[in-house]
Amino acid sequence: MSEATDRPVDDDAWARACAEDLEAEKARRRAQYGPQPGTAAEELRKLIDAVADKLASLPSPLFGAAAQDTVQQIVKQAKSAAQPVIERNPDVFDHLAAAGGELLAAYRSAVEGQERRWTRRAEDADVPEERTGTEKRAGDPTDPRDEGPETGQHIDLD
Numbered sequence: 703m704s705e706a707t708d709r710p711v712d713d714d715a716w717a718r719a720c721a722e723d724l725e726a727e728k729a730r731r732r733a734q735y736g737p738q739p740g741t742a743a744e745e746l747r748k749l750i751d752a753v754a755d756k757l758a759s760l761p762s763p764l765f766g767a768a769a770q771d772t773v774q775q776i777v778k779q780a781k782s783a784a785q786p787v788i789e790r791n792p793d794v795f796d797h798l799a800a801a802g803g804e805l806l807a808a809y810r811s812a813v814e815g816q817e818r819r820w821t822r823r824a825e826d827a828d829v830p831e832e833r834t835g836t837e838k839r840a841g842d843p844t845d846p847r848d849e850g851p852e853t854g855q856h857i858d859l860d
Contacts, residue, residue, distance in 0.1 A: 742799035743792035750784055753777075 732738070739745055754777040788795065 742795035
């Protein structure tokens with residue numbers, strides 16, 4: 703018998719070692735950076751609880767105790783209405799969070815593109831033009847025709 707066959711075969715040894723390494727890395731990161739944010743549904747629950755706690759702790763000398771009781775009742779109703787929705791559809795909130803991230807990236811891209819056009823115009827304004835008159839090249843960033851129709855201009859779509 704060889705040494706390789708003398709030991710019992712452990713098919714899951716690699717998987718177990720990887721899982722242990724992953725848990726050790728997660729523990730190291732938690733110690734270094736603190737707890738990771740949860741899912742979007744968990745974060746929404748935390749937000750609702752934080753807002754409810756803040757509203758409940760606000761002193762309201764202008765409105766009195768009756769108003770404070772009304773605020774607490776409204777907060778309880780809002781929490782009781784939101785909790786079942788969050789519990790039934792946790793994936794929806796993850797998708798909404800991802801969609802919000804994509805919308806933010808698209809907005810950022812559009813703003814950066816506009817800023818590039820603005821800075822090119824400013825740079826072009828500093829450089830004297832060698833062209834005469836109203837000659838414009840195709841794709842010229844200073845050409846107002848490249849900006850699309852103005853608000854008062856009629857466009858015939860037929």
